[in-house]
Amino acid sequence: MSLMIFLFMCAENVLSLHIPNFCPHCGSDRIISKVPQGDERMRAVCKDCHTIHYENPKVVVACVVRDTELRYILGKRSIEPRIQTWGFPQGFMELNETTRDCAARETIEEIGIVIDPSKLSLLAIYNLPKQVQIVYEAKIDSQSAEKHAQSTKECSEINLFHIDNLPPENEIAFPTVIWALHHAHHRRDISHVQQRTKLYDGKTWKVITDDDIIENA
Amino acid sequence: MSLMIFLFMCAENVLSLHIPNFCPHCGSDRIISKVPQGDERMRAVCKDCHTIHYENPKVVVACVVRDTELRYILGKRSIEPRIQTWGFPQGFMELNETTRDCAARETIEEIGIVIDPSKLSLLAIYNLPKQVQIVYEAKIDSQSAEKHAQSTKECSEINLFHIDNLPPENEIAFPTVIWALHHAHHRRDISHVQQRTKLYDGKTWKVITDDDIIENA
Structure with a gap:
């Protein structure tokens, strides 16, 4: 895979992931995008209660x-x-x-x-x-x-x-x-x-x- | 439609609607289930910022x-x-x-x-x-x-x-x-x-x- 295509795919993935302003579970505003342990994809994850907020089609x-x-x-x-x-x-x-x-x-x-x-x-x-x-x-x-x-x-x-x-x-x-x-x-x-x-x-x-x-x- | 079936459908609808603890948009904890204006279905709605939180299959x-x-x-x-x-x-x-x-x-x-x-x-x-x-x-x-x-x-x-x-x-x-x-x-x-x-x-x-x-x- 060329670097250009790889960077495009990364940008695409980050751009398309929706990060909520606040955690629907605990109300924290510390939501980050990261790859959770045992997973392979970027997810919106609450830094306080650790809830993973999956987004699906x-x-x-x-x-x-x-x-x-x-x-x-x-x-x-x-x-x-x-x-x-x-x-x-x-x-x-x-x-x-x-x-x-x-x-x-x-x-x-x-x-x-x-x-x-x-x-x-x-x-x-x-x-x-x-x-x-x-x-x-x-x-x-x-x-x-x-x-x-x-x-x-x-x-x-x-x-x-x-x-x-x-x-x-x-x-x-x-x-x-x-x-x-x-x-x-x-x-x-x-x-x-x-x-x-x-x-x-x-x-x-x-x-x-x-x-x-x-x-x- | 019999009353029993109607009540069952209502219960089913209420039971299956997921109400977040906090509004992902504004962080308010005042989320209620209601039928928004111009809609026909129960939705999770924020009483503060009025965001409708749709839930789909x-x-x-x-x-x-x-x-x-x-x-x-x-x-x-x-x-x-x-x-x-x-x-x-x-x-x-x-x-x-x-x-x-x-x-x-x-x-x-x-x-x-x-x-x-x-x-x-x-x-x-x-x-x-x-x-x-x-x-x-x-x-x-x-x-x-x-x-x-x-x-x-x-x-x-x-x-x-x-x-x-x-x-x-x-x-x-x-x-x-x-x-x-x-x-x-x-x-x-x-x-x-x-x-x-x-x-x-x-x-x-x-x-x-x-x-x-x-x-x-």
């Missing part, structure tokens, strides 16, 4: 909704981040719900469409910085899609798009939306699950690595 | 390793929880790694087997309380399996088991181990991903709900 669940005319339903976000851009229903998974339930909840909340969690098909798993995104696919009939495609609390506008007529890339909320729509459109085998890792600089959306792996391709 | 990644003679490699755990019982490689996903990398890391750490992350096949997604478990499957040749099946820092013993000759159920670390081994053994289509939700009482391993859904079955 969060689960985001998303849903690609397609109608019988092969149109995809996207919402124009009226909430941050990426307000006023087009996205699919997605959000952080809550305690006491399942990934399927989370997909169905986000779908009703964001684009007003009721879907049956048991009918969802697993579409993709995307690894992003500090986040694992699990994407499901739902199919609904065109009449339902048109009837329910109206604004919600979280989206000022809902619209149906053919794959070759999507909004311009800079008006799409996140790269994962584009990946998932194209994967949904092109997978022939319903059970072909895409797994992809892209790490990007959140400000410029520049892709810095791409070790795309197509499951069972 | 963690990602656990596991790996079923099978050799060419259809034997599964399990390790006898020398670490808690469930010390001295048989399990497959699994652990919490770290920041700055992918689900595949995590599966490969846990496999070398727990059973001493080196696997290529790009060769892993997605096997199952299990929803457990406060946890999403993503299970991969790896195939290795019998010679490698036998050569490397020796103790590690985390497992006092490594062994190869045929599906009809597994250790007794009470000597298996977690229900997910049994689910995943049987699913790996019985799925014909390599891309058939099992998704299952079981909530159980961790003390008695009693299954309290089972809304098993087989993907594309």
Whole structure:
């Protein structure tokens, strides 16, 4: 490994570790980052009560909704981040719900469409910085899609798009939306699950690595 | 919904929400559980700085390793929880790694087997309380399996088991181990991903709900 890459990885690790101001266990303000004994990674550790504050990736669940005319339903976000851009229903998974339930909840909340969690098909798993995104696919009939495609609390506008007529890339909320729509459109085998890792600089959306792996391709 | 079920769900929600002793942001000890404005769920909220401390499920990644003679490699755990019982490689996903990398890391750490992350096949997604478990499957040749099946820092013993000759159920670390081994053994289509939700009482391993859904079955 080159020194440059090693230094970049160290900087990346230190930058990405969140150090709380105060220890949630004992209230001390003496939290440091160190590698605890028997561990191999930097952690936030309280110097007073020695509690290790682990930080792990969060689960985001998303849903690609397609109608019988092969149109995809996207919402124009009226909430941050990426307000006023087009996205699919997605959000952080809550305690006491399942990934399927989370997909169905986000779908009703964001684009007003009721879907049956048991009918969802697993579409993709995307690894992003500090986040694992699990994407499901739902199919609904065109009449339902048109009837329910109206604004919600979280989206000022809902619209149906053919794959070759999507909004311009800079008006799409996140790269994962584009990946998932194209994967949904092109997978022939319903059970072909895409797994992809892209790490990007959140400000410029520049892709810095791409070790795309197509499951069972 | 019956009153009993409603009360059970409320109790479950309150019990499962973790309230920090001190606010990690401002150090106050006045953390309460409440539903913040515009939200629908109970959260730990600081009464002084009003920070909402979200709690989300963690990602656990596991790996079923099978050799060419259809034997599964399990390790006898020398670490808690469930010390001295048989399990497959699994652990919490770290920041700055992918689900595949995590599966490969846990496999070398727990059973001493080196696997290529790009060769892993997605096997199952299990929803457990406060946890999403993503299970991969790896195939290795019998010679490698036998050569490397020796103790590690985390497992006092490594062994190869045929599906009809597994250790007794009470000597298996977690229900997910049994689910995943049987699913790996019985799925014909390599891309058939099992998704299952079981909530159980961790003390008695009693299954309290089972809304098993087989993907594309």
